[in-house]
Amino acid sequence: MRVEVQGLTVRYGDVTAIDDMSFTLSGNKIYGLLGRNGAGKTSLMSALAGYRKPSGTVQLDGVPVFENAAAMRRVCLVRHSADAADKGDKVSHVLEYGAAWRDTWDNDYALELTELFKIGLRTKVGELSLGQRSALGVVIGLASRSPLTMLDESHLGMDTPTRYAFYDTLLHDFMAHPRTIMISTHLIEELSSLLEEVxxxxxxxxxxxxxxxxxxxxxxxxxxxxxxxDEFTAGMTVLGEKSLGRTKAAMVYGALEDDQLIRARGLGLELGPIALQDLFVHLTDPVGGKR
Structure with a gap:
């Protein structure tokens, strides 16, 4: 699914959550939506799902999503935990709602995922732990097989082993059933290997x-x-430094030119990649970040 956003603005009273945003997602990729708390990630996903009337345009495969039932049925947005009608609903009923709403729903895969995450079908949503509710949200998102699937911090309630099981499952299912997947997260390094575009x-x-x-x-x-x-990095944008005895490691921002690479080798310096999370922190730094 191709996503096209043009001049999108979302306001809540006097607060502007999204300010004249434009971009295009080409589709069949896993996208990471990154931003600090209050950056507008949830508001953006809500607009992409057609939950709110946009100022500007949001189009999915060339058609507006807002007040377009056919387009909305091709989108699945999962927030922090499963969207269920009531905490008294059994897990099996939640899966039935998913099947009724989405033509692309894979019920066999949904049942496979509930076993993987140890979610009892007869259990009521209100009786699930925080981690199980998060996992149920993931089940809905993945089993929907929606052409546009968005997971808004939906994995945060999971413990570490369950999150890693989710990452593996997500990658394997995406490879078998390519679609446009967008994940918002603060756990950038855990997910970085999955992200094709940010x-x-x-x-x-x-x-x-x-x-x-x-x-x-x-x-x-x-x-x-x-x-x-210190000599090599003089005048560069240094994101951070670590020292141990006479050895020092500095993270610098900006692509190195050929002459700088030659100079680094001449000084006997080792060059390596830095974490995506460190780059994110720099780019959203309200004081020193580069826009």
Missing amino acids: VIVDAGRLVLQEEADVLRSRGTEVTGNASDV
């Missing part, structure tokens, strides 16, 4: 949209003798 928002504005590998190439960790590292 969309970073801050204060309701688009900071950048870029392939994850290209974004990683913008930063370099420089390691070596402390004085040599």
